[in-house]
Every structure is written in structure tokens, then in C-alpha cells.
Amino acid sequence: MIIGLGSDLCNIQRIQNSLDRFGDRFLQRVFTEVEQAKAARRPHTVAGTLAKRFAAKEAFSKAVGTGFKAGVFMKDIGVVNAPSGAPTLALTGGAKARLDTLTPDGHEAVVHLTLTDDHPWAQAFVVIEARPLSPS
Template identity: 65%
Template sequence: MILGIGTDLANIDRIEATLARFGDRFRDRVFTPREQQKAEGRPRSVAATYAKRWAAKEACSKALGTGLRMGIAWKDMAVTNLRSGQPVMHVTGWAAQRLAQMTPEGHEAVIHVTLTDDHPWAQAFVVIEARPLRPGPA
């Protein structure tokens, strides 16, 4: 069952200008160290990588039904990648609490995220799914 859907579109040039203006203050407020390492390790697409993660955080907060209010912090949502490159959303803090609240008993929440960019745009789409837990052996 679908618990929430969120999407966001971010302007890469705007993120690049914000990075130039605020630097580490912006990076440290919004992105986890692992997200920063990923972005800074892509010299040809630093701003695009940050913009996709910004959009993912916005989309995730919308899928949680709150937007960026009600206690959610930017770093309560973080994107990593599997070896295959597939993005994975992790939630902690208030975002994890909100996810637990919206997950029906007997289910586990799974967050699906997809990211894309085509300069000057970066886009993210998040779907939160509730999957029934498998009953244990009797």
C-alpha cells in the first residue's frame, strides 16, 4: 500500500549559486558528511549532485506528509547509493518518527527514491510503501 508520494524540482544553477555564496555553512546545514563526500567526489557535477539530493529531501518530506516543517531537519533525510548506483533514502530523527507513525501495524515502510538531472534541472520522486511483514514460522 502507498503511504505517501512526493516530488520536487530543483534548479541546479540556484544550488550552485547558494554553494558559492554560503559554502560550508549551507553544505553542513543541509547535507550529511556522506552526501557531501559523494557530491565533492564528482568534480564535473558537484552542483547537480547536491541539487538532486536537495530535491530528494524535499520530495521525501512531502511524502511524509509534512513538508519541511513540524520538526523535520534537512539531515534527518539522506541519500546514499548502492553499488549499482541506485539511490537509497535513509531517515533518522523526527523523519524516522513520522515514518513510524504513518506505518500501519504489521507492516514495514520502504522508501523508494529516483533522481535525475538535465541542466538546469534536478528532479526527485519519492514513494513510501507499506509492505506486510511476513509471519514467522508457527
């Protein structure tokens, strides 16, 4: 069953402006080390890479119904890649706690994420699925 759905559209130039204005302070406040490393490996598309991840954070916060309050912080939501290469989210702190409260007993939460960009826009969709646990 689907327990959450969120989407976000982010302007890549807005992220570039934040990088230009706040630099490392912006990176450290918003993005995980994994996300920063991924962007650093893409020197010609740093802002686009980060904008997709920013959109993913926003989309997740909408999917769990809190926005960035109730203990859900941007840095608690990190875009990572599954072994297949597909993007997904690694959650910590308040983001993980919020997801845990939404997940019905006897189920596990599975986060589905899709990212895209077409300058000047980056977009993310998050679907949170509650899957029944397999009987032992």
C-alpha cells in the same frame, strides 16, 4: 500499499548560488557527510549532485506530508545507495519518527527514490510503500 508520494524539481544554479554565497555553512546545514563526500568525488558536477539530493529531501518531506516542520529536518534525510547502486534514503531523527507514525502496524516502510538531472534542472520522486511483515 502506498502511504506517501512526493516529487520535487530543483534548479541546479540555485544550489550553485547557495554554495557560492554560503559555502560550507550551506553544506553542513543541509547535506549529510555521505552526500557531501559523494559530491566532492564529482568535482565537475558538484551542484548537480547536490541539487538531486536537495530535491530528494523536498520530495520526501512532501511524501510524509509535513514539509520541513513537525521535527522533520533536511539533514535527517540522506540519499544513500543500496548495494545494487540504486538510490534510496537513510532517515534519522524527526524524518524517521514521522515515517514510523505513518507506517501501519504489521507493516514495514520501504522508500523508493528516483533521481535525474538535465541542466539546469534536477528532479526526484519518492514513493513510500507499506509492506506487510512476513509472519515469523
